[in-house]
Amino acid sequence: MTGSLTIALELAALGLVAGVLGGLLGVGGGVLFVPGLVVILGLSQHQAEATSLLAIVPVALLGALTQDRYGNVRRSDALKIGLFSIVGVAGGVALANILSGAVLRGAFALLLLVIAAQLVRRALTQLRKNDPYPL
Amino acid sequence: MSPLARVLAEQEGTSSDRSRQRTLELIAIGTAAGLFSGVFGVGGGSVIVPLLVLWLGYHEREATGTSLAAIVFIAAFASAVQAAYGNLRLLDAVAIGVPATGGVLIGTWLQQRLAGRSIMLLFAAVLVAAAVELLLE
Numbered sequence: 001m002t003g004s005l006t007i008a009l010e011l012a013a014l015g016l017v018a019g020v021l022g023g024l025l026g027v028g029g030g031v032l033f034v035p036g037l038v039v040i041l042g043l044s045q046h047q048a049e050a051t052s053l054l055a056i057v058p059v060a061l062l063g064a065l066t067q068d069r070y071g072n073v074r075r076s077d078a079l080k081i082g083l084f085s086i087v088g089v090a091g092g093v094a095l096a097n098i099l100s101g102a103v104l105r106g107a108f109a110l111l112l113l114v115i116a117a118q119l120v121r122r123a124l125t126q127l128r129k130n131d132p133y134p135l
Numbered sequence: 136m137s138p139l140a141r142v143l144a145e146q147e148g149t150s151s152d153r154s155r156q157r158t159l160e161l162i163a164i165g166t167a168a169g170l171f172s173g174v175f176g177v178g179g180g181s182v183i184v185p186l187l188v189l190w191l192g193y194h195e196r197e198a199t200g201t202s203l204a205a206i207v208f209i210a211a212f213a214s215a216v217q218a219a220y221g222n223l224r225l226l227d228a229v230a231i232g233v234p235a236t237g238g239v240l241i242g243t244w245l246q247q248r249l250a251g252r253s254i255m256l257l258f259a260a261v262l263v264a265a266a267v268e269l270l271l272e
Contacts, residue, residue, distance in 0.1 A: 092174040
């Protein structure tokens with residue numbers, strides 16, 4: 001019982017942190033959900049990815065509604081991209097399920113490193129632009 | 136055909152070509168983002184945002200907002216397909232997804248008040264640690 005409560009709290013903390021980073025940096029959701037689910041719950045890479053995808057839905061929905069209020073959502077384009085994604089989604093999920101957990105996990109780790117490098121580059125670009133806020 | 140009519144006809148031709156090209160670009164972005172999202176279990180924003188900026192001339196804010204709206208569909212489709220493969224853990228998704236919406240509100244609020252730079256670097260370090268952890272798992 002205590003164990004499952006601890007896990008529930010850890011999952012809530014994971015969600016909260018991922019949400020904060022998502023709102024703050026526009027990067028967040030999935031890249032933290034997947035490793036978090038693997039480490040906290042010991043899910044397989046495939047289960048973690050599937051579960052992350054569903055958890056992303058409310059996060060993206062809230063983010064989109066907020067951005068829409070600022071006039072930052074081009075609805076027709078967003079709808080088209082969403083609907084046109086179906087073929088890619090089906091292919092991508094099929095590919096993920098063909099790959100072994102170890103290969104998929106390795107590829108995901110590589111993705112995290114690429115995103116980390118992108119973030120460092122973004123941070124350095126801001127530094128050069130003489131941002132009013134120093135670090 | 137008068138010169139004016141010819142100009143108008145040409146413009147019409149170019150504008151319909153442009154609209155066809157735009158549709159093709161949106162199809163390409165959707166397909167690429169869908170593949171990426173399906174393979175990695177993420178939203179696909181890191182594919183959509185740069186392509187909207189590069190191909191359709193979006194500003195970064197619009198690209199981010201539009202990307203988030205597209206991700207609602209993409210992630211919903213992808214999780215439904217994953218569920219068909221029997222990989223989805225519904226309750227666990229709720230357990231992180233619901234607190235995450237609270238996090239988004241906090242993050243959006245913070246965004247107006249502090250520069251993201253140190254957080255970007257911290258987050259980058261967390262991602263590197265997560266990558267190492269996954270590789271050791």
